[in-house]
Amino acid sequence: MKKLLILAATLGSMALASDMMGRMTVMTIPLMGMGMQMGSAVVVAWPSGEHEVFVHLEGLTPGSGMYANHIHFNATNDAMCSMQNGDKIIGLNNLMADDRGMATSYTKLPATVKFTMTPMYLNIHSNNPDAVGPSIICGDF
Numbered sequence: 636m637k638k639l640l641i642l643a644a645t646l647g648s649m650a651l652a653s654d655m656m657g658r659m660t661v662m663t664i665p666l667m668g669m670g671m672q673m674g675s676a677v678v679v680a681w682p683s684g685e686h687e688v689f690v691h692l693e694g695l696t697p698g699s700g701m702y703a704n705h706i707h708f709n710a711t712n713d714a715m716c717s718m719q720n721g722d723k724i725i726g727l728n729n730l731m732a733d734d735r736g737m738a739t740s741y742t743k744l745p746a747t748v749k750f751t752m753t754p755m756y757l758n759i760h761s762n763n764p765d766a767v768g769p770s771i772i773c774g775d776f
């Protein structure tokens with residue numbers, strides 16, 4: 636994770652596909668919560684069309700269980716965290732809060748999952764009382 640964050644800072648790429656030279660690109664997305672929660676996501680786009688998504692959160696209630704985690708977008712290309720208007724989703728693996736209130740997930744998405752619709756946002760949902768409740772942490776990209 637730390638290596639990827641350093642790599643993302645070095646490349647400074649904002650593209651979500653491999654670049655014109657056919658190399659992988661990396662994007663880092665800050666994630667902000669309503670309260671003490673914060674985190675970051677790293678999206679790696681491979682020339683093969685595959686994507687890898689790493690999500691790390693801090694400030695969750697320790698041991699508070701599993702959190703649903705999605706990339707949201709919409710058909711009108713105006714999806715934003717503040718609007719919560721991304722009615723289409725790319726599912727990511729759930730996050731599990733540990734005893735320090737931290738959680739990490741890794742998801743590898745096949746090339747069949749297209750990242751052509753932008754803007755998008757990465758949303759972590761409340762898990763209480765519903766398994767997939769309102770957004771509690773979000774980042775636009």
Ligand SMILES: [Cu+2]
Pocket residue numbers: 704705706707724758760
């Ligand atoms: Cu969602």
